[in-house]
Amino acid sequence: MLNRKLGVVDLSKGKIEIQEVSESLRKALLGGRGFNSYYLWNMVPEGIDPLSPENVLIFGAGFLTGTLAPSSGRFNVSAKSPETGFLGDTNCGGFFAPELRYAGFDRLILKGKAEKPSYIYVEDGAIEIRDAQDYWGLDTLDVQKAFRKDLGQVEMAVCGVAGENLVRYACIRTGIKNAGGRTGMGCVMGSKNIKAIVAQGTIGIEIAHPEEMLKTVEELKDYIMKSKITPILGSVGTPLLYEVSNAFGGIRTKNSQLNAWSDDFNASEVEKFVEKMISCSSCFVHCRHRNTLGGEGPEYTALGLLGSNIGMEKLEDCIKMQNQVNDLGLDVSSTGTYLAWATELFEKGLIDEKVTGGIDLSFNDFETYTKLIDMISRREGFGDILAEGQWAAEKLNDPNRDYLIAVKGLPQSDPHDVRYMKAFALGIATSSRGADHLRSRPTLEIFFKLPPDVRNKIYGAEIANNPITLDTKEHVVSWSENIFATIDCLGMCKFICHGFNSPHFVDYDWMLRLINAASGWDYTDAQLRAVGPRVIDIERLFNMKHGLTKAHDTLPKKYFDDPSPLKVAKGHHIDREEFAKALDRFYEVKGWTPQGKVKDDRIAELEAIA
Amino acid sequence: MRIKVKLLKPFSDIAGKDEMDLDFEGENIQNALDGLCELYPNLRKELFNEKGDVDFNINIFINDKPMTAEDDTTTNLSEGDILLIFMPVAGG
Numbered sequence: 001m002l003n004r005k006l007g008v009v010d011l012s013k014g015k016i017e018i019q020e021v022s023e024s025l026r027k028a029l030l031g032g033r034g035f036n037s038y039y040l041w042n043m044v045p046e047g048i049d050p051l052s053p054e055n056v057l058i059f060g061a062g063f064l065t066g067t068l069a070p071s072s073g074r075f076n077v078s079a080k081s082p083e084t085g086f087l088g089d090t091n092c093g094g095f096f097a098p099e100l101r102y103a104g105f106d107r108l109i110l111k112g113k114a115e116k117p118s119y120i121y122v123e124d125g126a127i128e129i130r131d132a133q134d135y136w137g138l139d140t141l142d143v144q145k146a147f148r149k150d151l152g153q154v155e156m157a158v159c160g161v162a163g164e165n166l167v168r169y170a171c172i173r174t175g176i177k178n179a180g181g182r183t184g185m186g187c188v189m190g191s192k193n194i195k196a197i198v199a200q201g202t203i204g205i206e207i208a209h210p211e212e213m214l215k216t217v218e219e220l221k222d223y224i225m226k227s228k229i230t231p232i233l234g235s236v237g238t239p240l241l242y243e244v245s246n247a248f249g250g251i252r253t254k255n256s257q258l259n260a261w262s263d264d265f266n267a268s269e270v271e272k273f274v275e276k277m278i279s280c281s282s283c284f285v286h287c288r289h290r291n292t293l294g295g296e297g298p299e300y301t302a303l304g305l306l307g308s309n310i311g312m313e314k315l316e317d318c319i320k321m322q323n324q325v326n327d328l329g330l331d332v333s334s335t336g337t338y339l340a341w342a343t344e345l346f347e348k349g350l351i352d353e354k355v356t357g358g359i360d361l362s363f364n365d366f367e368t369y370t371k372l373i374d375m376i377s378r379r380e381g382f383g384d385i386l387a388e389g390q391w392a393a394e395k396l397n398d399p400n401r402d403y404l405i406a407v408k409g410l411p412q413s414d415p416h417d418v419r420y421m422k423a424f425a426l427g428i429a430t431s432s433r434g435a436d437h438l439r440s441r442p443t444l445e446i447f448f449k450l451p452p453d454v455r456n457k458i459y460g461a462e463i464a465n466n467p468i469t470l471d472t473k474e475h476v477v478s479w480s481e482n483i484f485a486t487i488d489c490l491g492m493c494k495f496i497c498h499g500f501n502s503p504h505f506v507d508y509d510w511m512l513r514l515i516n517a518a519s520g521w522d523y524t525d526a527q528l529r530a531v532g533p534r535v536i537d538i539e540r541l542f543n544m545k546h547g548l549t550k551a552h553d554t555l556p557k558k559y560f561d562d563p564s565p566l567k568v569a570k571g572h573h574i575d576r577e578e579f580a581k582a583l584d585r586f587y588e589v590k591g592w593t594p595q596g597k598v599k600d601d602r603i604a605e606l607e608a609i610a
Numbered sequence: 611m612r613i614k615v616k617l618l619k620p621f622s623d624i625a626g627k628d629e630m631d632l633d634f635e636g637e638n639i640q641n642a643l644d645g646l647c648e649l650y651p652n653l654r655k656e657l658f659n660e661k662g663d664v665d666f667n668i669n670i671f672i673n674d675k676p677m678t679a680e681d682d683t684t685t686n687l688s689e690g691d692i693l694l695i696f697m698p699v700a701g702g
Contacts, residue, residue, distance in 0.1 A: 228656070228667045229699055236619050243618050244698055247671060267619050268628065443700035448676040449666045465679060501700050502667070568674045 012112030031063035033488035036078035062491010066098035071493035073281030083184035084409035093280035094178035099155035102201030114193035159186035160329020169334035177296035208520025238300035249567030255340035261308035295323030304415020305336025311363025337411030410434025420569035432539035482532030618696035640683035
């Protein structure tokens, strides 16, 4: 359990070091996202170009990854982001991360740049840098098939054509659809000439107290399966969210010019394209779909961002596009957001065919979007401009990004229009990697019937039982950030995290039982609860080292200035003054200065971690 | 009283339809939910907890306005109101 190693691969020198990891560091950060952020903070020099060899790229499995712990097959990939210039970090499921641990490693850090296309091969305690010439140019599905054909039943994390061509929002993929989607980590792979990390392992993970682990997992399984939420996630999956959000006018539509869309994207329609439900490693929720059009999904994100957000009227077209985006190795959220951005700019006359190279952009134009997605992945014509993501703002005649739904340069991850649910808005404004719901989404805000005493007990403060106020929501967001960061460090899925989908599920007590059974530690509740805030502060320090200021903790202009036009959310927007006050309160809850900086004594404490 | 009821999954699967006109005896939300459960008895254990209260995992919108924890099920409805019943989930 605690004997997995750190592999440091210097691609420029072709040198590989295998290092032990101290127990004190494990106890401070557990694994996964926490370790990745810690190494980034310490290893990435200030001011570097994210696409230069000075950037480092880290693949790190969670503390419980590869064990029986439910939904624990996850890992994080982290680097300085080429899409934002700030923290790059993405969390991914599938089967790769357990295999990396079975091969003897918790984590790989890639430094420098390989001279030629290469891949990293990891097997039973050994790491090799191998020639990837035969695999270069293949999309994400074909390359995985090719590796399996050549190397047997390996697991891998790969980049697609988009990563090779340095599209700034290229993703990392394992399997057909599992994506380390956010912040352009596939682009960093491409910049280092790395096509894949391929793992094969036979080293079992020793559990300190196997009987206690089995007992805990059995009890936890029963507890999770009793929830009313679990069977829905397992039978319908995330498409249910589309109609939930749409019900009150919370669906990003046509670049947030509207906030509700057609019922033709409801789960009952998606179901017609579902072949079967499948799962990631060690998961009994099985929330993912295999679709009948040759891919997996669509998730809620694809329904929104490659559906309503670009005005699609036909569900089949949306699914075809998400399959295409997945094959090419692009991030669904960013791709859908940038396409919508460009389309609105074209329709408003801010750009014309001179900029687009003769392409006539309009919402719901499946043929043009399909062509453009391919051009983005190959950096051809107008696709080369859009491949720059938010950095194309000047060329798109929107220098202040007034029409882009992004925070800290990162397009919003999910399709939820946050003008009504105010805590959601504060969450995406303050997230360490930009506009992202998976850092702090306090879904319990939608549980309108949750009794106030239950809500207050969860968040440890008196919370306004009203989704349309920012009052007290600093507690809700901060609490959520902390527990989500902790579960990311464990490598467990947020779908079963307390506070994400249910007021039940895996809370700190369950985490503690799993950690101690697996490791044999006598880890305490206080030690566990200190991990999340530590990770958040380290990420804040990384971002500030790379130029982040208080001004970056903000929202897209439209969310402030354009009230939602439809449904319950009609008339709702984020008031700038109220938001500024909420941000001040949020910093106070975090223990940061009024300028959003981590205080000196805390920095000294974090610098002492070793 | 006659109102319109819209159900999202999984409730629509249990009822076999996602939209219906509901005639029920009485005038408030509780009466409407009881009427609905008389037509589709399997909905009762999904909508209510062991104490007989509406489960907090359930969201009810009345004419597009959410019913909150402070709202009582004795809240009166009007002829033609639209009741939307669903379960909130998150994800991406």
